[in-house]
Amino acid sequence: MNENKTNINWYPGHMAKTKRLIKENLNLIDIVFEVIDARMPYSSKIRDIDNYIGDKPRVIIMTKIDLCDLNETKKWISYYENKGYKVLPISLIDNQNIINKITNITKDIVKEINDKRKLKGMKERKTRGLVVGIPNAGKSTLINRLAGKKKVNVGNKPGITKNLDWIRINDSLELLDSPGILWPKFEERSVAFNLASLTAIKEEVLPIEEVVTYILEMLTTYYKEEALKKYGIDKLDEDIIETFEKIGKKRGCLIKGGEIDYEKVYNIILNDIKNGSIKGITFDRYDLLGG
Numbered sequence: 535m536n537e538n539k540t541n542i543n544w545y546p547g548h549m550a551k552t553k554r555l556i557k558e559n560l561n562l563i564d565i566v567f568e569v570i571d572a573r574m575p576y577s578s579k580i581r582d583i584d585n586y587i588g589d590k591p592r593v594i595i596m597t598k599i600d601l602c603d604l605n606e607t608k609k610w611i612s613y614y615e616n617k618g619y620k621v622l623p624i625s626l627i628d629n630q631n632i633i634n635k636i637t638n639i640t641k642d643i644v645k646e647i648n649d650k651r652k653l654k655g656m657k658e659r660k661t662r663g664l665v666v667g668i669p670n671a672g673k674s675t676l677i678n679r680l681a682g683k684k685k686v687n688v689g690n691k692p693g694i695t696k697n698l699d700w701i702r703i704n705d706s707l708e709l710l711d712s713p714g715i716l717w718p719k720f721e722e723r724s725v726a727f728n729l730a731s732l733t734a735i736k737e738e739v740l741p742i743e744e745v746v747t748y749i750l751e752m753l754t755t756y757y758k759e760e761a762l763k764k765y766g767i768d769k770l771d772e773d774i775i776e777t778f779e780k781i782g783k784k785r786g787c788l789i790k791g792g793e794i795d796y797e798k799v800y801n802i803i804l805n806d807i808k809n810g811s812i813k814g815i816t817f818d819r820y821d822l823l824g825g
Contacts, residue, residue: 548713549713549714549716552698552712552715553582553585553586553715554586555698556586556587556664556698556712557586559698560586560587560588562662563587563590563662563663563664563710564590564644564647564663565590565591565592565640565644565647565661565664566587566590566591566593566666567592567593567663567665567676567709568580568592568594568595568666568667569597569665569666569671569672569673569676570594570595570596570597570667570668570671571596571598571668571671571672571732571734572596572597572598572599572602572816573598573601573602573603573607573732573815573817573818574728574729574732574817574818575596575610575613575614575818576610576725576818576823577728577729577734577817577818578671578728579594580668580715580716580717581717582717583666587664590664591643591646591647592619592620593619593620593621593636593639593640593643594614594620595624595636595676596611596622596623596624597624597626597675597676598626598672598810599623599624599625600625600626600627600628600813601810601813601815602814602815602816606816607816609820610816610818610820620643622635622639624676626672626675629679632676632679632680633679636680640661640707644661647661660707660708661707661708662700662709662710663707663708663709663710665677665711665712667714667715668715668716668729668734669714669733669735670733670734671734673711673712677703677709680707681701681702681703698710698711698712699711714734716734716735724817724823726740727740727744728817728818730748731745731749731752731804731807731817732807732808733804742797742800742804745804746799746803746804747770749803749804749807750765750767750770750803752815752817753765753812753815754767754770756815757812757814760812760815764806765784765785765803766780766781766784767781775796778794778796778799779794781802781803782795782798785799785802787799
């Protein structure tokens, strides 16, 4: 899994602080909900999470299942299940599905916790869960869906949540929302570019032209039909600028004199991925990374 090593990193100070605060609050936590993006099930898995959540019961919540390539993502679901994880694939636009799935799996895990408490002569108490994940994986949206109203800010830029906050979901469940966190260094090029392509790291961390080129490479390699439909391309030109020009003309990204506005082209492609207007894509390829 160490293809194309790189030294790219984006690790703001609040991420290290968040990990320290999670450790300090760990004795209050019964269950950990680790949120990952179904379009990058490997790249969005926090590398050093075991260092600060210990052996707490954990559920991987795979969000944005409606936007992924389900055939590819299913391989990753099996991969994690074979490692002993409980995995819940969900769509963040399906409220009832989210509530039912998480309520049911929480009940199963909490029953074991409460049985142990009873054996020790202790009373049952409200379940407390930690919600953790990389930036922009859908943590805040998930909590708002569970709470039935807006409790936390939601955005499609990394770094919206800044603090650890307890949020009451119902009489039996409270969740600790945490800022998105990463790890200090991305050793695999594909991981860094997947995180940048799907807005888990700030766009300025990597050159935008390289990120957009990577997106087009992935689309034309694995999703030609989608690329052809969206941009009118089925392969990249030897000179990538020619591809950008084709897309720019098709999408009307022109400035005075009929020149192509390349920045506008880059932002259109990034926003198409960011906003989910290109569906059915998974950038982590199991056969390359997990197989």
